[in-house]
Amino acid sequence: MKDVQKEFLDNRNPTKDLWRMFRVISDFTDAFEELDDLPPGISIFGSARSKPGDYYYEKATEISEKLSDKGYAIITGGGPGIMEAANKGAKVSVGLNILLPREQVTNPYVKIPLKFKYFFTRKVTFLKYSVGTVMMPGGFGTLDELSEVLVLIQTNRMSRIPVVFFGTEFYRPLIEFFETMLENNFIDEKDINLFMVTDDVDEAVEYIYNNAIKPNVIKMENG
Numbered sequence: 001m002k003d004v005q006k007e008f009l010d011n012r013n014p015t016k017d018l019w020r021m022f023r024v025i026s027d028f029t030d031a032f033e034e035l036d037d038l039p040p041g042i043s044i045f046g047s048a049r050s051k052p053g054d055y056y057y058e059k060a061t062e063i064s065e066k067l068s069d070k071g072y073a074i075i076t077g078g079g080p081g082i083m084e085a086a087n088k089g090a091k092v093s094v095g096l097n098i099l100l101p102r103e104q105v106t107n108p109y110v111k112i113p114l115k116f117k118y119f120f121t122r123k124v125t126f127l128k129y130s131v132g133t134v135m136m137p138g139g140f141g142t143l144d145e146l147s148e149v150l151v152l153i154q155t156n157r158m159s160r161i162p163v164v165f166f167g168t169e170f171y172r173p174l175i176e177f178f179e180t181m182l183e184n185n186f187i188d189e190k191d192i193n194l195f196m197v198t199d200d201v202d203e204a205v206e207y208i209y210n211n212a213i214k215p216n217v218i219k220m221e222n223g
Contacts, residue, residue: 027121031096031114038112039092039215041073041129042208045145046082046136048104056167057085059201060136063166064089066205071215075130077122078113079104082136087111094129096122123148132162132212134204135195137170153194154187162211163195164204171197 010016044064050057064074064086076083078095087093087109095110099117106113116122127149135146146165152158165171175197181187198204 023117024121027116027118028124031116031121031125034112034114035094035125035129038094038129039071039073040131040213041075041092041094042067042212043075043126043130043133043145044082044086044136045077045133045138045142046086047138047142048077048079048081048083049139050081050085050136052085056082056136059166060085060134061089062201063134063204066201067208068092070205070209072131072212073129075126076110077104077141078106078110080107082138083107084109086134096125098122127152127158130161132164132208134164134166134208135171137167150191150194154191160194162208164207165195165197166199166204168197168199 044060046056046060050060052058060082068074068089068091073092073094074086074090075094075096076086078087078097083095084107087095087107090109090111093109093111095106095113097104097106097113097115098119099115106115114125116125123145126145133145133149135142149161149163153160153163165174178187178192182189182192196204196207198207
């Protein structure tokens with residue numbers, strides 16, 4: 001574990017702050033240049049620990065294939081597990097990887113790979129190019145992305161996009177927690193309707209397709 005005091009002082013170093021700013025710009029520049037012509041994307045999040053043959057791994061591939069058939073790019077974190085499964089099913093397959101102390105290897109199904117220094121620049125890129133998102137079961141990272149999307153929609157910092165929680169049983173405790181928030185007036189009734197929960201692949205795909213920007217929009221604008 002890092003020495004907290006040393007890290008605190010190190011983070012207040014003006015010289016390092018300047019170089020950090022340039023690395024942030026570099027993250028964004030690389031992403032924007034690489035993804036400028038990308039079709040509307042659907043981001044798919046979920047556990048890196050899921051293995052081929054696992055129920056949710058296979059469902060992620062199926063969802064990805066069906067969304068891809070409708071013309072959407074599929075965007076993931078580029079790593080193993082659910083990310084790999086979703087990239088596997090995609091025709092246009094994007095992997096937004098993150099440089100970590102224990103480096104996350106880009107899965108072999110990513111056709112457009114990008115590596116980010118910072119989590120927040122990676123999050124901005126996910127949401128800039130996504131017109132919908134699917135939250136498969138996962139851990140802290142998935143919960144982080146889930147919260148980010150809901151907060152930005154709730155506060156009108158981004159347009160409302162279709163959000164699917166895939167896995168009714170898995171997400172049941174979280175939905176119950178949201179209902180407790182509602183009972184205590186910490187969120188509004190409409191906030192409970194910012195997402196849909198399902199176990200049905202076709203229902204998830206149709207919900208996204210019916211509520212998201214269609215893939216042919218860019219073709220029409222450029223056509």
